[in-house]
Amino acid sequence: MDDEFPEAFSQTFRVRYDECGADGTLRASVHMRLVQEIAFGHSAALGFPLAWYEQHRTFWLVRRVHLVVHAPARYGDALDYTTRVLGARKVLARRLNTARRAGDGTPVATAVVDWILTREGIAPVRIPEEMARAFPAMQQPIAPIPLDEAAPPISAEASPLWIRAGDVDALGHANNAAYLDLFDDAVVRAGGQRVIEAHPRTYDLLYHAAAESGAALRDRAWSETGLWHYRLERPDGTLLLPVAAEGAVFAFLLRGVWGIVLVPLPLLLVPETWARVAR
Numbered sequence: 001m002d003d004e005f006p007e008a009f010s011q012t013f014r015v016r017y018d019e020c021g022a023d024g025t026l027r028a029s030v031h032m033r034l035v036q037e038i039a040f041g042h043s044a045a046l047g048f049p050l051a052w053y054e055q056h057r058t059f060w061l062v063r064r065v066h067l068v069v070h071a072p073a074r075y076g077d078a079l080d081y082t083t084r085v086l087g088a089r090k091v092l093a094r095r096l097n098t099a100r101r102a103g104d105g106t107p108v109a110t111a112v113v114d115w116i117l118t119r120e121g122i123a124p125v126r127i128p129e130e131m132a133r134a135f136p137a138m139q140q141p142i143a144p145i146p147l148d149e150a151a152p153p154i155s156a157e158a159s160p161l162w163i164r165a166g167d168v169d170a171l172g173h174a175n176n177a178a179y180l181d182l183f184d185d186a187v188v189r190a191g192g193q194r195v196i197e198a199h200p201r202t203y204d205l206l207y208h209a210a211a212e213s214g215a216a217l218r219d220r221a222w223s224e225t226g227l228w229h230y231r232l233e234r235p236d237g238t239l240l241l242p243v244a245a246e247g248a249v250f251a252f253l254l255r256g257v258w259g260i261v262l263v264p265l266p267l268l269l270v271p272e273t274w275a276r277v278a279r
Helices: 028-045 050-056 129-134 176-189
Strands: 009-014 058-069 078-089 092-101 107-119 159-162 201-206 216-224 227-233 239-246 249-254 273-278
Touching: 009 028, 028 058, 028 078, 028 092, 028 107, 028 176, 050 058, 058 176, 159 176, 176 201, 176 216, 176 227
Parallel strands: 201 249, 227 249, 239 273
Antiparallel strands: 009 078, 058 107, 058 201, 078 092, 092 107, 159 216, 201 273, 216 227, 227 239, 239 249, 249 273
16 A cells, blocks of 8 residues: 555556567556556455456446656666545546656656446446445545547548457457557557657547457547547447547547456446547
8 A cells, every 4th residue: 555645556567678669668558557457456455356356247447548648668667656546426436546767756657547337347337335435535526527529531531450359358358558559550650650759648538338359440540730639430430439639639539439447446437438648
């Protein structure tokens, strides 16, 4: 647990070589994977390990993410991640997560994540009383954070893509962090390499549905009025993810896609997904 915040939980992770991009810095998606891991650790430390979730057939899904990548992290860097619950509402809970460079405490990333508790990753279920008692901060009320959607111009051509088996987690759907990689890939293809390497930059995501392994999708990224936008959808037009970005800002939205995570931690989930990145 954390001495400064008794209800917080901290872990230290070291950046691996394969977690860095072409510029040698930690990819944004890795922050989300570590946020999931530390949330899992916090839950287990308070009596809710994976076995508890499997026994009760309940799992947390990510609904909304506000991620700020303040500074670069490179191979071998040790990062101290801390998570704590900010509040809850019926089926959803919100966590504040921070990453600092071990030693000097330099802020590297901050993520506010909303999770929704579900029955077998499908139907939302109310947070049980025993969990609310274990996490007193859940008594603080929260409200869903909206994220506006941007309509793609006719000139923004769609590219086909398929969800890889390696993007899928234990629930059989693409993990929420995988969508950040898809977003960055599309922005790079559209000429935004420098934007996804900028520090700081901010991502805002709102998840809606799940995509299974092998799912055929299409995406598009475009720059408009100083912002980069991204849209991920099924061939029939069902929206999975939209995004926007500007030298300092990206917006990323996913609709019709749930980022599903096997993480015993309180967060928020809503029927659509958005993400924005700003720097």
